[in-house]
Amino acid sequence: AQTVTQSQPEMSVQEAETVTLSCTYDTSESDYYLFWYKQPPSRQMILVIRQEAYKQQNATENRFSVNFQKAAKSFSLKISDSQLGDAAMYFCAYRKWGKLIFGQGTELSVKP
Amino acid sequence: EPEVTQTPSHQVTQMGQEVILRCVPISNHLYFYWYRQILGQKVEFLVSFYNNEISEKSEIFDDQFSVERPDGSNFTLKIRSTKLEDSAMYFCASSDGSGGGEAPLHFGNGTRLTVT
Numbered sequence: 068a069q070t071v072t073q074s075q076p077e078m079s080v081q082e083a084e085t086v087t088l089s090c091t092y093d094t095s096e097s098d099y100y101l102f103w104y105k106q107p108p109s110r111q112m113i114l115v116i117r118q119e120a121y122k123q124q125n126a127t128e129n130r131f132s133v134n135f136q137k138a139a140k141s142f143s144l145k146i147s148d149s150q151l152g153d154a155a156m157y158f159c160a161y162r163k164w165g166k167l168i169f170g171q172g173t174e175l176s177v178k179p
Numbered sequence: 180e181p182e183v184t185q186t187p188s189h190q191v192t193q194m195g196q197e198v199i200l201r202c203v204p205i206s207n208h209l210y211f212y213w214y215r216q217i218l219g220q221k222v223e224f225l226v227s228f229y230n231n232e233i234s235e236k237s238e239i240f241d242d243q244f245s246v247e248r249p250d251g252s253n254f255t256l257k258i259r260s261t262k263l264e265d266s267a268m269y270f271c272a273s274s275d276g277s278g279g280g281e282a283p284l285h286f287g288n289g290t291r292l293t294v295t
Contacts, residue, residue, distance in 0.1 A: 100281060102283060104286075109288070110216075110268055110288070110289050110291075111286065111288050111289070112222070112270060112272075112286035112289075113286075114283050114284075114285075117283055119281070158221070158222060162284075165210070165212075165227045165234060165235055166212065166224045166227055166235060167212075167214075167224070167272075167284055168224065169221050169222040169223075170221065171220075171221045172221060172222075
């Protein structure tokens with residue numbers, strides 16, 4: 068069965084600095100999709116970025132980028148120029164067919 | 180931008196009562212999901228629904244749970260006899276396309292269920 072692991076329960080970053088959130092996963096599949104979702108205090112689930120496993124190029128969305136290492140089954144999220152509004156719980160997720168499988172989440176705090 | 184809408188935002192019920200959580204997925208989406216998140220814990224898959232039937236369910240989704248798409252727009256989750264441990268945030272999600280993974284899930288804002 069596929070699993071997703073986020074080993075950092077909490078992270079902290081200074082405003083305007085860069086932070087990297089880690090995620091590893093386990094699968095025997097070769098084609099799949101990976102996602103990062105943000106959950107602010109409102110508890111809404113917001114898609115941040117996604118990566119197709121068949122693409123070698125790392126996905127980027129403005130200040131958000133990923134470091135996808137397929138062989139290592141690693142999918143980290145880098146947030147550049149951190150802003151106060153980035154403070155949230157971040158979930159890494161895996162999808163092959165149908166359902167998303169989530170990691171445990173990383174609580175990110177941003178210090179002014 | 181189209182949204183997934185969930186009602187109510189907060190539901191309080193007594194143990195043993197039945198509750199129905201309602202969701203309106205994005206109109207052209209074909210795949211529907213329910214997830215739950217117990218406070219402070221990970222988001223857990225409950226059930227997926229496609230073509231008017233359950234396509235997959237987790238071990239959490241036992242006989243006290245059921246889902247329905249009664250009128251082509253709403254997607255409901257019913258909990259027949261609530262337990263204290265059912266207290267959680269319940270998220271509805273929908274996606275379009277193949278369902279094979281490419282299309283992201285769009286989540287509603289959730290319904291916070293409190294069982295007393």
